Amino acid sequence: MTDPFFASLNPEPRILRADLEDTIAAIATPLGSGGLGVVRVSGPGAFSVGDKVFRSTTPLSEVPSHTLCRGILRQGDEVLDDAVAAVFRAPRSYTGEDVVEFSCHGSPLLLRRVQAACLQSGARLAEPGEFTKRAFLNGKMDLAQAEAVAALIACRSEESRRWALDQLRGSLSALLESLRKRLLNLLARLEASLDFVDDEVPDLSRNELSSAIGSLEKETESLLATAPRGRLFRDGVRAVLAGRPNVGKSSLFNSLLDADRAIVTETAGTTRDTLEESFLADGLPVTLTDTAGLREGREPIETEGIARARRALIASDVVVWVMDASDPLTEEDRRALAWGDKPAIIVFNKSDLADPGIDRMAIEHRARQSLSHPRGCVFVSARTGEGMDGLRRALADTASPAGGRETGEGPTLLIERHVALLREAADALAAARQASHSGEPDECVALDLRRALDALDRVTGRGVSDEVLDEIFSQFCIGK
Numbered sequence: 001m002t003d004p005f006f007a008s009l010n011p012e013p014r015i016l017r018a019d020l021e022d023t024i025a026a027i028a029t030p031l032g033s034g035g036l037g038v039v040r041v042s043g044p045g046a047f048s049v050g051d052k053v054f055r056s057t058t059p060l061s062e063v064p065s066h067t068l069c070r071g072i073l074r075q076g077d078e079v080l081d082d083a084v085a086a087v088f089r090a091p092r093s094y095t096g097e098d099v100v101e102f103s104c105h106g107s108p109l110l111l112r113r114v115q116a117a118c119l120q121s122g123a124r125l126a127e128p129g130e131f132t133k134r135a136f137l138n139g140k141m142d143l144a145q146a147e148a149v150a151a152l153i154a155c156r157s158e159e160s161r162r163w164a165l166d167q168l169r170g171s172l173s174a175l176l177e178s179l180r181k182r183l184l185n186l187l188a189r190l191e192a193s194l195d196f197v198d199d200e201v202p203d204l205s206r207n208e209l210s211s212a213i214g215s216l217e218k219e220t221e222s223l224l225a226t227a228p229r230g231r232l233f234r235d236g237v238r239a240v241l242a243g244r245p246n247v248g249k250s251s252l253f254n255s256l257l258d259a260d261r262a263i264v265t266e267t268a269g270t271t272r273d274t275l276e277e278s279f280l281a282d283g284l285p286v287t288l289t290d291t292a293g294l295r296e297g298r299e300p301i302e303t304e305g306i307a308r309a310r311r312a313l314i315a316s317d318v319v320v321w322v323m324d325a326s327d328p329l330t331e332e333d334r335r336a337l338a339w340g341d342k343p344a345i346i347v348f349n350k351s352d353l354a355d356p357g358i359d360r361m362a363i364e365h366r367a368r369q370s371l372s373h374p375r376g377c378v379f380v381s382a383r384t385g386e387g388m389d390g391l392r393r394a395l396a397d398t399a400s401p402a403g404g405r406e407t408g409e410g411p412t413l414l415i416e417r418h419v420a421l422l423r424e425a426a427d428a429l430a431a432a433r434q435a436s437h438s439g440e441p442d443e444c445v446a447l448d449l450r451r452a453l454d455a456l457d458r459v460t461g462r463g464v465s466d467e468v469l470d471e472i473f474s475q476f477c478i479g480k
């Protein structure tokens with residue numbers, strides 16, 4: 001293979017030596033009081049820094065890898081804490097370098113002192129994501145796995161936790177590697193037939209080529225099809241409680257959050273400002289907004305509250321239209337329902353007050369006619385809790401597309417950079433398939449295949465520029 005492109009297909013992992021010569025330190029746990037707090041040190045001087053700030057029976061530089069040492073953390077002559085140090089020797093550590101992790105009592109002030117002691121002893125403060133960046137640069141994980149670390153830390157649902165962990169453990173990387181191998185194989189055979197015009201190499205028939213490209217394209221597209229559910233369980237949805245005054249929006253808000261968050265009174269027009277909180281509805285992260293009751297505003301504060309409610313409605317993904325089951329479908333309800341065309345659930349609250357003889361089906365039917373996108377209709381009582389589980393389920397079902405949770409086989413995309421690159425790859429594969437199908441020269445097909453390969457490679461970090469790496473890792477937290 002004479003083509004310089006082929007020579008660059010297996011680049012050495014790019015290691016920016018200058019970056020890796022420093023020893024870095026940072027607090028790895030969130031800055032609040034807790035049972036434990038961790039300060040992490042990584043780099044060639046980790047043990048020398050460690051031995052300056054930590055005294056135990058054996059110096060850290062002399063204990064074997066994966067040892068826990070009990071000892072005393074100190075800054076100069078001052079004792080800071082009784083602590084435990086975990087020792088990991090290169091390359092058997094998270095970063096691939098010598099690492100010491102101090103577990104101390106979880107006081108923010110104490111942790112800052114321990115960090116300061118490490119900095120005084122020769123470490124420098126780690127940049128955001130620098131531990132994970134080093135793990136990537138030292139070949140402990142590829143870029144897709146490194147990004148999965150951030151996704152795991154940020155996960156808001158069971159689904160996104162599981163998908164991020166799978167990705168961290170290499171599910172996406174393995175799939176991309178298999179696509180890559182097959183792409184390389186096709187390219188190599190195309191190149192070979194370019195180099196050997198005679199019949200030395202068995203020719204790849206155009207049919208064979210188009211169908212091989214087609215199946216790569218199909219697999220890339222089915223990976224891309226996981227992006228919406230990845231997004232849904234990563235970011236969740238915005239839902240708004242809306243309806244005329246006094247129907248029990250704030251009561252439902254409190255009940256769904258299981259907290260006494262919003263003011264509830266029997267006066268119509270209690271809520272003015274919008275209130276926003278997050279919770280899990282049947283496993284789906286929901287950011288829920290309570291709003292002012294919709295009616296003709298009676299005075300400037302209420303009018304402003306209603307204007308805010310309307311803005312919240314515009315920004316929402318799902319509307320929960322609340323009505324009073326004991327007084328259903330008044331003229332005010334109908335005016336409120338006529339507003340907007342978002343996917344919606346109709347909730348008849350105060351079912352405990354409703355006449356047991358009411359025809360729920362008829363009421364539901366009439367309410368549904370007023371909406372363009374109703375998906376569910378539930379009778380609930382914020383007071384007794386009746387129907388609340390049904391409301392949570394209806395919220396999750398309305399927000400997630402059919403089968404949204406189905407993981408099927410293989411990884412789910414959770415990171416927008418991967419989605420964009422796989423889109424590029426799928427488009428390039430489609431172009432290659434068309435070029436092959438319409439009998440264009442091998443070079444043209446190869447060109448599109450290379451574009452696809454390049455996009456796949458950038459997902460796992462091959463050939464990614466320093467700027468892109470900096471951009472990715474700067475979004476991590478410090479200490480990760």
Ligand SMILES: Nc1nc2c(ncn2[C@@H]2O[C@H](COP(=O)(O)OP(=O)(O)OP(=O)(O)O)[C@@H](O)[C@H]2O)c(=O)[nH]1
Nearest residue numbers: 245246247248249250251269270271293350382383
């Ligand atoms: N019996 C009964 N009363 C309820 C229920 N839900 C709410 N209420 C009562 O209805 C009144 C109004 O409740 P809110 O939650 O403040 O109603 P709202 O829709 O937020 O009202 P505004 O903020 O004024 O628009 C209060 O007295 C609540 O205690 C319910 O399920 N059953």
Ligand SMILES: [Mg+2]
Nearest residue numbers: 249250270271
């Ligand atoms: Mg209210």
